[in-house]
Amino acid sequence: MNVDIGNALAAVASPGISREALDRLDEQVAIAHDRIETGRANAEHGYEALNLPAQVDTDEIRSAVEPVADAKALLTVGIGGSSLGAATIVDALESDTETVFLDNVDPEWIVAHLDRLPLENTAINVVSRSGKTAETLANFLVVRETFEDAGVDWTERTIVTTGAAGPLSELADRHDLPSLNVPDGVPGRFSALSPVGLVAAAVCGHDIDALIEGAAAEAETLSDSLYDCPAYAYGATMYALDARGASMNAMFPYTEALETYSEWFAQLWAESLGKDDLGQTPLRALGATDQHSQLQLYRAGPRDKVVTFVTPQERSDRSIPETDVEDMAYLGDATLGELLDAEFEATEASLAAAGRPSVRVEIDRVDEHELGGLLYGMEAACILAGELYGINTFEQPAVEWGKKAARGLLGGGDFEEAAAVADKTELRIDR
Amino acid sequence: MNVDIGNALAAVASPGISREALDRLDEQVAIAHDRIETGRANAEHGYEALNLPAQVDTDEIRSAVEPVADAKALLTVGIGGSSLGAATIVDALESDTETVFLDNVDPEWIVAHLDRLPLENTAINVVSRSGKTAETLANFLVVRETFEDAGVDWTERTIVTTGAAGPLSELADRHDLPSLNVPDGVPGRFSALSPVGLVAAAVCGHDIDALIEGAAAEAETLSDSLYDCPAYAYGATMYALDARGASMNAMFPYTEALETYSEWFAQLWAESLGKDDLGQTPLRALGATDQHSQLQLYRAGPRDKVVTFVTPQERSDRSIPETDVEDMAYLGDATLGELLDAEFEATEASLAAAGRPSVRVEIDRVDEHELGGLLYGMEAACILAGELYGINTFEQPAVEWGKKAARGLLGGGDFEEAAAVADKTELRIDR
Numbered sequence: 001m002n003v004d005i006g007n008a009l010a011a012v013a014s015p016g017i018s019r020e021a022l023d024r025l026d027e028q029v030a031i032a033h034d035r036i037e038t039g040r041a042n043a044e045h046g047y048e049a050l051n052l053p054a055q056v057d058t059d060e061i062r063s064a065v066e067p068v069a070d071a072k073a074l075l076t077v078g079i080g081g082s083s084l085g086a087a088t089i090v091d092a093l094e095s096d097t098e099t100v101f102l103d104n105v106d107p108e109w110i111v112a113h114l115d116r117l118p119l120e121n122t123a124i125n126v127v128s129r130s131g132k133t134a135e136t137l138a139n140f141l142v143v144r145e146t147f148e149d150a151g152v153d154w155t156e157r158t159i160v161t162t163g164a165a166g167p168l169s170e171l172a173d174r175h176d177l178p179s180l181n182v183p184d185g186v187p188g189r190f191s192a193l194s195p196v197g198l199v200a201a202a203v204c205g206h207d208i209d210a211l212i213e214g215a216a217a218e219a220e221t222l223s224d225s226l227y228d229c230p231a232y233a234y235g236a237t238m239y240a241l242d243a244r245g246a247s248m249n250a251m252f253p254y255t256e257a258l259e260t261y262s263e264w265f266a267q268l269w270a271e272s273l274g275k276d277d278l279g280q281t282p283l284r285a286l287g288a289t290d291q292h293s294q295l296q297l298y299r300a301g302p303r304d305k306v307v308t309f310v311t312p313q314e315r316s317d318r319s320i321p322e323t324d325v326e327d328m329a330y331l332g333d334a335t336l337g338e339l340l341d342a343e344f345e346a347t348e349a350s351l352a353a354a355g356r357p358s359v360r361v362e363i364d365r366v367d368e369h370e371l372g373g374l375l376y377g378m379e380a381a382c383i384l385a386g387e388l389y390g391i392n393t394f395e396q397p398a399v400e401w402g403k404k405a406a407r408g409l410l411g412g413g414d415f416e417e418a419a420a421v422a423d424k425t426e427l428r429i430d431r
Numbered sequence: 432m433n434v435d436i437g438n439a440l441a442a443v444a445s446p447g448i449s450r451e452a453l454d455r456l457d458e459q460v461a462i463a464h465d466r467i468e469t470g471r472a473n474a475e476h477g478y479e480a481l482n483l484p485a486q487v488d489t490d491e492i493r494s495a496v497e498p499v500a501d502a503k504a505l506l507t508v509g510i511g512g513s514s515l516g517a518a519t520i521v522d523a524l525e526s527d528t529e530t531v532f533l534d535n536v537d538p539e540w541i542v543a544h545l546d547r548l549p550l551e552n553t554a555i556n557v558v559s560r561s562g563k564t565a566e567t568l569a570n571f572l573v574v575r576e577t578f579e580d581a582g583v584d585w586t587e588r589t590i591v592t593t594g595a596a597g598p599l600s601e602l603a604d605r606h607d608l609p610s611l612n613v614p615d616g617v618p619g620r621f622s623a624l625s626p627v628g629l630v631a632a633a634v635c636g637h638d639i640d641a642l643i644e645g646a647a648a649e650a651e652t653l654s655d656s657l658y659d660c661p662a663y664a665y666g667a668t669m670y671a672l673d674a675r676g677a678s679m680n681a682m683f684p685y686t687e688a689l690e691t692y693s694e695w696f697a698q699l700w701a702e703s704l705g706k707d708d709l710g711q712t713p714l715r716a717l718g719a720t721d722q723h724s725q726l727q728l729y730r731a732g733p734r735d736k737v738v739t740f741v742t743p744q745e746r747s748d749r750s751i752p753e754t755d756v757e758d759m760a761y762l763g764d765a766t767l768g769e770l771l772d773a774e775f776e777a778t779e780a781s782l783a784a785a786g787r788p789s790v791r792v793e794i795d796r797v798d799e800h801e802l803g804g805l806l807y808g809m810e811a812a813c814i815l816a817g818e819l820y821g822i823n824t825f826e827q828p829a830v831e832w833g834k835k836a837a838r839g840l841l842g843g844g845d846f847e848e849a850a851a852v853a854d855k856t857e858l859r860i861d862r
Contacts, residue, residue, distance in 0.1 A: 006855065011856065106771060107747060142767065167757060270725050271724060281728060292512070328568045350829075397731070402774070403777070410764070
């Protein structure tokens with residue numbers, strides 16, 4: 001990816017960062033880069049994510065999915081980091097394989113999906129790092145039963161991706177299912193470029209080697225100065241703007257293909273940086289659609305946001321037919337792609353004209369290579385930002401309390417958190 | 432809807448509002464209610480939205496959609512307020528009619544949709560208040576041509592919803608298309624309960640009278656005290672919490688059916704309140720999925736958020752099959768709905784345990800009546816909040832600059848905004 005931070009400079013926007021402050025920040029970037037390289041060299045937890053391109057075995061993934069290579073549909077059972085990386089990749093790229101992600105436990109929604117899918121032509125991709133995630137296990141039990149009730153052998157079409165131990169691993173052994181490993185040092189939200197994201201991509205026929213090559217090329221750009229590294233330029237700028245008041249970062253791609261990518265980014269940013277009362281909040285927007293929804297707030301609301309545009313430099317296009325209707329005629333000289341690009345440039349300029357900061361991230365086009373680079377680049381940006389904040393980027397302790405409470409409420413053990421649920425303070429206004 | 436603001440009280444959370452401050456705020460609510468009632472009585476711009484349940488002619492809508500009543504698919508061409516209300520309704524309710532919303536001008540995405548749809552069984556629903564929206568007109572020109580190229584008469588299956596004048600109205604006259612009116616005093620984001628939202632609902636076979644009845648029942652609750660009116664309790668609490676530091680409001684429904692509703696709410700809240708450097712920023716989350724993505728930030732990040740849960744009290748359910756795998760067995764005593772409800776209660780309690788504010792909005796179930804009440808209630812809440820902020824809730828001036836710039840860039844006239852686009856400040860970090 002290429003990055004342009006011109007519209008985040010203090011000369012353009014408020015909040016913004018001055019050139020002098022950027023130079024000072026670059027000294028911290030050098031120190032952070034050093035820490036990151038040490039973490040990578042010592043295979044420390046989390047930092048390992050940046051080593052994935054050199055380590056992932058794409059042949060192993062291809063051979064695991066071989067038995068379901070002709071599936072017409074792919075049902076992925078996973079949630080959070082076990083779902084969003086795979087969803088980002090398959091939603092960005094065209095494929096004839098239909099994909100469904102069971103990333104929630106809403107009963108009506110799950111039953112509707114399972115009723116609709118051609119089960120005899122559906123592959124199942126179960127993903128849970130711990131192998132204990134309640135939502136994923138519950139859904140997998142329902143999926144198994146649904147296949148059995150339909151007389152379809154689920155053991156012939158299921159691939160499991162999980163850690164070395166746990167109930168899911170036990171289950172894979174018991175039924176002799178193809179099983180891939182979630183790399184030990186890689187938290188879920190950093191695992192898109194491991195089997196967690198690549199199994200789904202491979203089943204859908206995407207070039208997983210090109211994904212890894214794109215990531216590897218991005219890895220080559222990591223260096224001790226933000227001026228030489230697009231990923232660090234992005235991470236450092238976001239950190240600096242948050243410190244100056246931009247407590248929100250609106251991810252605003254100008255292509256439908258990257259709508260799910262914004263969800264993936266939102267988890268990456270929120271769960272990695274949101275701790276110790278710190279962390280910039282990710283917002284999700286989509287160009288041009290959300291110009292008609294969010295732009296009023298971004299341009300004229302509080303000065304607490306920075307916008308991140310992501311734009312492909314090439315795309316297939318479609319001309320707009322000519323018309324003699326007045327006030328519509330000018331459209332007939334353009335294509336839809338030109339209209340979309342004009343909307344992007346206009347929106348970027350309209351924020352700058354109002355003194356609101358934005359950053360532009362460019363990729364050549366939406367394909368495997370560029371997507372691999374974008375995911376890797378944003379992971380590196382996030383890890384750099386974590387170093388600058390001085391937090392532990394790779395843990396998510398605040399999620400545990402609720403997990404225990406939910407398990408306790410369901411009778412899965414004795415947890416004091418479950419008792420606290422009953423103490424709710426009420427002030428009801430009923431109709 | 433019913434509202435419980437107990438977890439937003441200062442006794443529970445920070446930021447939070449004390450009972451005393453709530454009583455003082457209630458005096459402002461009374462004054463704001465008076466202003467709103469005057470606006471409704473005088474049919475003032477915007478306030479008119481709250482009169483829709485008494486004014487909308489559902490018979491007229493049903494007869495307009497009569498010619499396409501047997502359509503297998505519905506293609507809606509519209510963007511922002513001309514799309515999100517309809518999308519919210521049809522995405523929430525079950526129907527055999529497939530729905531596609533062309534709410535963007537991404538060429539690859541549009542071509543893929545049009546290639547896939549059964550055109551001879553597809554109805555077209557074109558919506559633009561001004562009749563001039565570039566994205567909608569461009570898409571409609573492409574849709575028309577696609578139907579013509581396929582030998583399908585688009586004039587026999589197109590319904591237009593637009594204002595009294597403009598190119599779209601001219602086009603409807605020229606081809607003698609059924610045409611419905613966007614009520615004059617109702618901004619797009621407040622128009623879900625007008626033909627803008629109801630045409631799509633009617634084509635999909637939903638009970639549009641029940642939608643209106645639900646809204647009318649909610650309208651009956653509007654009164655001069657937040658303690659007597661769920662909508663005002665919600666709007667006043669959000670205003671008070673924003674003033675106390677909760678600059679973000681995370682809409683967090685615990686049902687897949689309301690995922691699009693959160694997008695609708697985000698436009699309502701952002702475009703109505705985001706002006707004069709004021710306005711609370713809407714976030715979109717979905718339970719239980721985003722517990723594994725956003726919850727870490729909401730619970731342990733900066734104290735700048737309030738979470739709004741929306742929960743249906745009833746839903747169809749699905750039991751979780753039993754298993755003898757250790758660590759999974761407890762799930763077999765539950766249903767997916769019980770798991771989802773336990774996740775909700777646990778998440779709500781986990782925020783309260785960390786002193787983070789939340790509000791609970793309850794609806795009986797996801798059906799037409801309850802949805803009508805929810806949409807109306809949130810519109811009333813937003814209008815009340817606008818009064819408390821002292822801003823003009825019903826305009827969106829910050830969007831105009833970009834529209835002019837885009838039109839200028841496409842050669843649709845001479846606009847100084849287009850020239851400003853070329854002046855961009857660059858600081859590029861390329862790979």
